Amino acid sequence: MLGEANVSHASVRYFSVYGEPQTVKEGSHSWVVAWMAMRAKLGLPLHLNGGGRQVRDSSGLEATGYAKIGEFELSDFLTRWDALHDDALQVLPERIHPTVQIHPTAIIGEDVIIGPGVRVHEFSTVRKRSVLGAGPSVGFGCELTHSFVGENTVLGHQVGIGHSIIGTGAHLSANLVIAAISLWNYDLRVPIKEIVLHSPVDEPPYHCTTSQFGGLIGDKVQTGSMIALGRGIAVGRHSVIAVSVCMGSAIVPAASVVRSSSPEVVIETRRI
Incomplete structure (x- = not known):
């Protein structure tokens, strides 16, 4: 719609953005900041599953x-x-x-x-x-x-x-x-x-x-x-x-x- 109106714009999909509210959601990959912040506050180790390699669940074609x-x-x-x-x-x-x-x-x-x-x-x-x-x-x-x-x-x-x-x-x-x-x-x-x-x-x-x-x-x-x-x-x-x-x-x-x-x-x- 913005393009049809000749308005310059960009669309951004955010993942793991720091700020309020940081609600921990069970099983969610997009709240890694909240999970780590909670564990750090409790003095617990920060776990990286799979040896630290991140895998996204998107199609991967967004940048193409x-x-x-x-x-x-x-x-x-x-x-x-x-x-x-x-x-x-x-x-x-x-x-x-x-x-x-x-x-x-x-x-x-x-x-x-x-x-x-x-x-x-x-x-x-x-x-x-x-x-x-x-x-x-x-x-x-x-x-x-x-x-x-x-x-x-x-x-x-x-x-x-x-x-x-x-x-x-x-x-x-x-x-x-x-x-x-x-x-x-x-x-x-x-x-x-x-x-x-x-x-x-x-x-x-x-x-x-x-x-x-x-x-x-x-x-x-x-x-x-x-x-x-x-x-x-x-x-x-x-x-x-x-x-x-x-x-x-x-x-x-x-x-x-x-x-x-x-x-x-x-x-x-x-x-x-």
């Missing part, structure tokens, strides 16, 4: 361009994505948060960023500049390529996502694929055909300015299984995609229900 992902125009973000990721790798003290649980059979690329509380299950692959925020669960046999997955999103078993952006709290069920390259390229190994999105209403097509883009899946989107999306799709927040839907190059409004009514796809308003 990914923290402002919601402010980008889609085409602008897609154009700058690689540069933003390179900058993030330089800024972050560690690519993979120490609380992450990765199954021994999973494969994690050397340029992947993974936040706290993430679980990557058996035989899954996360590669090529992918980012997992805080708390996502990646199911059995998934493959993520050059994709961003928001906080607490669940990917069911055998989900394949390429060059896509998934919002927070989404739930993508088993056997879902988001393709990133147009089938109408002369050679799929060298894609040159631009990805274009088409709206269900009378609006001009949206040009993504790239030949590789899978989808933008909004916050709290839920899907059934056996679904094929892309290349190029934008699904609005709180939408539901029913089982066996196959669609691409489309813009789905927020709070929609998408279901297959052979031989056509039907989009209707979702009642919440």
